[in-house]
Amino acid sequence: MKILVPIKRVPDTDQKIQVKPDGSGIVTDGLPFVINPFDAIAVEEALRIREKSTDVAEVLAVSVGTEACEPQLRTALAMGADNATLIHCDAPLDPWNVACVLRAYAGRYQPELILMGKQGVDDDFSQTGQMLAALLDWPQATFASKIEFLGGGLRVTRETDAGLEIVRVSLPAVVTADLRLNEPRYASLTSMMKARKKTIERIPTAQLGVVIEPRLQLLGLEAVPSRRKSVRVGSLDELLVKLRDEEKVL
Amino acid sequence: MRVLILCEHESHGIRLCSRSAVAFANLVAEQTRGSVECLLLGHSVAAVAQDAAAYAPVLVADHPALANPLADRYAKVISDVVKQRGCDLVVAAATTFAKDILPRAAGLLGGAMASEVIGHEFRDGQLCFRRPLFAGAVVATVALHGRPKLVTIRPSAYPAAGVRAGHGDITAVAVDEGILPKKTEFEALQSKLSNRPDVTEARIVVSGGRGIKSSEDFERLVGGLADKLHAATGSSRALVDAGITPNAFQVGQTGKVVAPELYIALGISGAVQHLAGMKNSKTIVAINSDPEAPIFEVADYGLVGDVYELVPQMIAKLDGAL
Numbered sequence: 001m002k003i004l005v006p007i008k009r010v011p012d013t014d015q016k017i018q019v020k021p022d023g024s025g026i027v028t029d030g031l032p033f034v035i036n037p038f039d040a041i042a043v044e045e046a047l048r049i050r051e052k053s054t055d056v057a058e059v060l061a062v063s064v065g066t067e068a069c070e071p072q073l074r075t076a077l078a079m080g081a082d083n084a085t086l087i088h089c090d091a092p093l094d095p096w097n098v099a100c101v102l103r104a105y106a107g108r109y110q111p112e113l114i115l116m117g118k119q120g121v122d123d124d125f126s127q128t129g130q131m132l133a134a135l136l137d138w139p140q141a142t143f144a145s146k147i148e149f150l151g152g153g154l155r156v157t158r159e160t161d162a163g164l165e166i167v168r169v170s171l172p173a174v175v176t177a178d179l180r181l182n183e184p185r186y187a188s189l190t191s192m193m194k195a196r197k198k199t200i201e202r203i204p205t206a207q208l209g210v211v212i213e214p215r216l217q218l219l220g221l222e223a224v225p226s227r228r229k230s231v232r233v234g235s236l237d238e239l240l241v242k243l244r245d246e247e248k249v250l
Numbered sequence: 251m252r253v254l255i256l257c258e259h260e261s262h263g264i265r266l267c268s269r270s271a272v273a274f275a276n277l278v279a280e281q282t283r284g285s286v287e288c289l290l291l292g293h294s295v296a297a298v299a300q301d302a303a304a305y306a307p308v309l310v311a312d313h314p315a316l317a318n319p320l321a322d323r324y325a326k327v328i329s330d331v332v333k334q335r336g337c338d339l340v341v342a343a344a345t346t347f348a349k350d351i352l353p354r355a356a357g358l359l360g361g362a363m364a365s366e367v368i369g370h371e372f373r374d375g376q377l378c379f380r381r382p383l384f385a386g387a388v389v390a391t392v393a394l395h396g397r398p399k400l401v402t403i404r405p406s407a408y409p410a411a412g413v414r415a416g417h418g419d420i421t422a423v424a425v426d427e428g429i430l431p432k433k434t435e436f437e438a439l440q441s442k443l444s445n446r447p448d449v450t451e452a453r454i455v456v457s458g459g460r461g462i463k464s465s466e467d468f469e470r471l472v473g474g475l476a477d478k479l480h481a482a483t484g485s486s487r488a489l490v491d492a493g494i495t496p497n498a499f500q501v502g503q504t505g506k507v508v509a510p511e512l513y514i515a516l517g518i519s520g521a522v523q524h525l526a527g528m529k530n531s532k533t534i535v536a537i538n539s540d541p542e543a544p545i546f547e548v549a550d551y552g553l554v555g556d557v558y559e560l561v562p563q564m565i566a567k568l569d570g571a572l
Binding site: 019119131133162247249 | 320321322325345346347349350351352353354355356357358360361362363364365366373378382383384385386387388389390391392393394395396431433434435436437438439440441448450454479487490491497498500503504506511512522523529532533534535546547548549550551552553554560563564567568
């Protein structure tokens, strides 16, 4: 069995994001980037599946984008992914574009399982995995907090607003990882050094026969200013008076 | 534009969040001299259809194979209805139900989708959407190319639609079980048992963070204050990670997004990921022992102090006992 783990490069979530003066994008100078935290959870889960099973031949990390994605693929290798592929594309990508590229790549690579994060924490779309599953005509289990192998398929516990939903899906399938699925391991310094020597396969998007046609066009960005009163109250009584008489919410 | 609303329902009727989707659809239909319809999927949902018909004409796909919201089946039915009826725009509230199903339907319909929409406008006659990025620090304006366009909206951005004049208009959608995907099976739903309001729908939300040390304390302090105010309870990710609160409680960028009239943050430091889930609340109150906690920057009213001391006093004061 082969497990494909798509990885997105996103700004470190601890960083303050600044919008360029012309609103065309964010300021990336000096901004540190990381593996999207939900994708790191997907990598970890793929590794745990491989460690528990004699059946897993390969865990392959894949990114779609520019050369800048390489460090995040190296991190996935350092965590323990067997190999990594960069599908090279310089054009801006929306979830549909990434899903189309991954569909084409999955057609070539033939994984039994695609494990990825439930959303990118930069643009919070939460669309790519579902679109990919639709394009492949595979079953999907999104927002997974537990994955079990059962009778040739998967039993997945999903985090939903209604509670924990348990579904069974046949393989091949797309599963997207939620926060509680696991806690990703840290890549040690030695493994980072080793990962540096590994070869990352590069494939131009055009070689997969995919034409990038944007469905979602960014017209502009604005920073969101805070417009809060920020009043410090000295006591509970003062707070209750404010809430009762000024805000009239109690 | 011909607008289709994907409705989410509970036993007795459509969810409040879906009425926000109806409100969005009504606005766009008015602005484009278009029309709106609701689409309801499920099994034995006649009563729900009656309820939905109070807000818009309803299409009902009622079939045993649709008893549970399995994404592959639902997306197939939705995409067939959209094609048959020539819908231009499909909208649903941004809940886990629609976040699971609608992007899959978009995958079958050409991929023009934007999620978590908080506003819309027309630029040169083109419908554009506003949506938050980077945990709400930035708002993007985007255009969608292709037809149909699909969006999920944040319920807090569109006040729920009221009952319309004229009822009825319920049309059955034929469901051919033979063409539905069958690679997913529903096994069980372990629903959360709570007699408190839904955190995304409540007028008041009381939320706890790292300052709360155990599940018992959470129930006593956060739960106790919530019950006094008929409020819902929420928590920061720190408490979910610590196993003190269930995942369903998490308010934040990767959890639930709420915008109640009053949000009371107890012992929450105010990480940017948490703020993304609550900063559009009308009034925000923070109680925290650390005077430098970032939560105070977004709070309307901040009180520095120990929640273990202050919250029981607050409950007592609300009782009128002190």
